[in-house]
Amino acid sequence: MRLQAELVAVVLTVNAGRPWVLAGGEPPALPAGPLAAGESLQAGVREFARERSGFDLGYVEQLYTFADLGRSADDCRTVSISYLGLTRAPIDGSARPADWSALYDLLPWEDRRHLTASGTDRLSEEIELALRRWSGDLDERRDRCAFLFGYDDRPWRAEFALQRYELLWEAGLVAESPTAGRISALTAGPMAHDHRRILATGLSRIRAKLQYRPVVFELMPESFTLLALQETVEAIAGQHIHKQNFRRSVEVQHELVEPTGELSHDTGGRPARLYRFRGSVREERAQVGTKLPLPR
Amino acid sequence: MRLQAELVAVVLTVNAGRPWVLAGGEPPALPAGPLAAGESLQAGVREFARERSGFDLGYVEQLYTFADLGRSADDCRTVSISYLGLTRAPIDGSARPADWSALYDLLPWEDRRHLTASGTDRLSEEIELALRRWSGDLDERRDRCAFLFGYDDRPWRAEFALQRYELLWEAGLVAESPTAGRISALTAGPMAHDHRRILATGLSRIRAKLQYRPVVFELMPESFTLLALQETVEAIAGQHIHKQNFRRSVEVQHELVEPTGELSHDTGGRPARLYRFRGSVREERAQVGTKLPLPR
DNA sequence: GAGTAAATGCTGAAAGTGAGCATAACAGGC
DNA sequence: GCCTGTTATGCTCACTTTCAGCATTTACTC
Numbered sequence: 001m002r003l004q005a006e007l008v009a010v011v012l013t014v015n016a017g018r019p020w021v022l023a024g025g026e027p028p029a030l031p032a033g034p035l036a037a038g039e040s041l042q043a044g045v046r047e048f049a050r051e052r053s054g055f056d057l058g059y060v061e062q063l064y065t066f067a068d069l070g071r072s073a074d075d076c077r078t079v080s081i082s083y084l085g086l087t088r089a090p091i092d093g094s095a096r097p098a099d100w101s102a103l104y105d106l107l108p109w110e111d112r113r114h115l116t117a118s119g120t121d122r123l124s125e126e127i128e129l130a131l132r133r134w135s136g137d138l139d140e141r142r143d144r145c146a147f148l149f150g151y152d153d154r155p156w157r158a159e160f161a162l163q164r165y166e167l168l169w170e171a172g173l174v175a176e177s178p179t180a181g182r183i184s185a186l187t188a189g190p191m192a193h194d195h196r197r198i199l200a201t202g203l204s205r206i207r208a209k210l211q212y213r214p215v216v217f218e219l220m221p222e223s224f225t226l227l228a229l230q231e232t233v234e235a236i237a238g239q240h241i242h243k244q245n246f247r248r249s250v251e252v253q254h255e256l257v258e259p260t261g262e263l264s265h266d267t268g269g270r271p272a273r274l275y276r277f278r279g280s281v282r283e284e285r286a287q288v289g290t291k292l293p294l295p296r
Numbered sequence: 297m298r299l300q301a302e303l304v305a306v307v308l309t310v311n312a313g314r315p316w317v318l319a320g321g322e323p324p325a326l327p328a329g330p331l332a333a334g335e336s337l338q339a340g341v342r343e344f345a346r347e348r349s350g351f352d353l354g355y356v357e358q359l360y361t362f363a364d365l366g367r368s369a370d371d372c373r374t375v376s377i378s379y380l381g382l383t384r385a386p387i388d389g390s391a392r393p394a395d396w397s398a399l400y401d402l403l404p405w406e407d408r409r410h411l412t413a414s415g416t417d418r419l420s421e422e423i424e425l426a427l428r429r430w431s432g433d434l435d436e437r438r439d440r441c442a443f444l445f446g447y448d449d450r451p452w453r454a455e456f457a458l459q460r461y462e463l464l465w466e467a468g469l470v471a472e473s474p475t476a477g478r479i480s481a482l483t484a485g486p487m488a489h490d491h492r493r494i495l496a497t498g499l500s501r502i503r504a505k506l507q508y509r510p511v512v513f514e515l516m517p518e519s520f521t522l523l524a525l526q527e528t529v530e531a532i533a534g535q536h537i538h539k540q541n542f543r544r545s546v547e548v549q550h551e552l553v554e555p556t557g558e559l560s561h562d563t564g565g566r567p568a569r570l571y572r573f574r575g576s577v578r579e580e581r582a583q584v585g586t587k588l589p590l591p592r
Numbered sequence: 593g594a595g596t597a598a599a600t601g602c603t604g605a606a607a608g609t610g611a612g613c614a615t616a617a618c619a620g621g622c
Numbered sequence: 623g624c625c626t627g628t629t630a631t632g633c634t635c636a637c638t639t640t641c642a643g644c645a646t647t648t649a650c651t652c
Binding site for chain 3: 538540541544545559561563564565566567
């Protein structure tokens with residue numbers, strides 16, 4: 001059996017309060033390329049992420065390996081090894097902006113920052129309606145929907161983005177579902193191959209990781225205000241965080257950040273202290289469990 | 297470039313209070329085999345786990361994909377996709393026992409159940425001594441050792457098994473370290489290829505998962521006492537748990553188990569209620585976050 | 593100087609955790 | 623039948639963490 005291996009990267013950055021993912025083309029596709037000879041997997045990902053975006057990846061982590069059965073002829077199979085990468089790319093700057101997509105254009109239901117407490121919106125209602133129709137009177141389905149989409153007073157769990165995608169896929173509500181009906185307009189349009197699934201995998205992973213590892217750091221500039229840090233976390237998490245509690249949780253773990261002594265005056269109000277990450281975070285980030293709050 | 301793909305499985309079971317892993321031969325090797333054509337990855341793992349052990353895997357989860365550079369000639373590269381699998385195989389029964397190894401014979405420092413509170417033993421002391429020698433006066437190394445092995449009153453974190461293995465490897469304390477010295481007798485002997493690393497990856501993963509997903513279930517018989525459940529968790533976690541608190545945390549989440557109404561009389565003392573997992577656990581196990589305590 | 597926007601400080605309820613004591617219910621020996 | 627050992631099971635208490643809101647401070651803009 002002939003075998004091919006390719007690397008697929010989910011490269012994320014946050015800019016102006018919005019998360020962006022390196023994905024261009026029509027339909028949009030994640031950067032992917034063959035595994036070069038004599039190169040480690042991580043090095044390969046870093047390599048072509050730089051080629052495509054012009055920026056270096058900070059954090060890199062393996063996501064999942066897929067072996068497509070359907071994609072090619074039986075005698076040539078492709079193994080896709082997917083990676084998550086974080087970078088500080090300033091998008092609007094020198095990079096070709098066409099290569100970047102707004103993450104929540106591709107997974108619109110994952111951004112809930114505009115929702116007020118216990119509030120809802122057109123998209124949520126549409127999904128809930130469609131899902132209830134799909135569930136019918138099957139208790140199992142109903143439970144699953146309630147758990148993943150937070151119906152019936154259950155909390156919204158940001159880190160279950162992948163499972164939500166899979167549910168919508170089964171229910172025929174995303175463009176690439178085999179059973180997609182007309183309501184599939186939830187997503188702007190199809191993405192290449194199974195790239196939306198890979199993207200959802202990456203989003204799930206970073207949201208989970210955010211809660212126990214100091215990875216936001218990779219998305220922040222050298223120095224920043226606590227509000228900027230919070231807004232970056234919120235952008236990834238797709239939901240709002242109680243400001244004072246966020247601030248406290250950051251300050252309590254005094255291994256995490258330290259004030260630079262400078263102030264930022266473009267706040268519109270009282271100037272904010274600037275902070276930087278402590279050196280120990282950079283070095284120990286492979287081990288230390290550092291917690292940032294996600295609301296439940 | 298020629299490319300080969302192989303599957304490597306970490307198949308775990310718990311029996312008589314000890315965790316076992318499917319690994320035989322000399323040196324011991326995890327079951328591994330080429331990726332068959334026209335077969336999904338998971339199906340492949342299940343397939344040859346059944347062949348080798350005679351039992352079906354319950355839970356299966358992808359671990360990590362390695363692409364060896366060094367292992368073969370430059371024009372033929374092997375991609376190893378590793379999986380974790382859990383099964384209820386009764387070892388001492390019909391299966392060929394030679395295929396199973398006691399997990400903690402392969403990673404002896406990961407079992408701390410015999411340690412009394414704040415106590416220590418020969419192995420721990422030996423490791424601590426060797427690690428302190430290796431750290432010298434390098435603060436970074438010293439911190440890392442303290443964090444991973446719980447020196448200086450830091451808590452032992454069971455789920456960092458992989459990082460501990462990697463540290464020991466760097467420090468030349470396991471048989472397969474490139475710089476292995478005489479003290480490397482920590483491990484009984486070498487394992488094939490990088491299989492001990494893969495095993496440590498699997499142990500890390502299941503220990504982490506145990507804390508927020510009902511996976512123990514896959515290791516338990518149809519009905520069981522709470523003590524039996526606790527001992528299974530302890531076997532995997534490699535440490536003791538406060539009995540009453542364990543019991544409370546199980547009972548509080550009343551989605552998890554329910555009494556069968558029967559009693560077990562072979563306790564030696566007061567008979568114990570028998571429990572079974574609730575149906576919802578089986579179905580929703582892919583989603584529901586169920587917590588079992590690991591001491592910190 | 594008034595109004596405003598944001599940073600910052602503080603407090604109290606609620607939930608979760610860790611550790612121990614006390615009691616209940618059996619088996620087996622006498 | 624009673625005593626003893628052993629385990630299951632019930633309960634309490636202190637302590638920590640988390641959630642959520644109120645109040646105050648500080649500087650900018652007009």
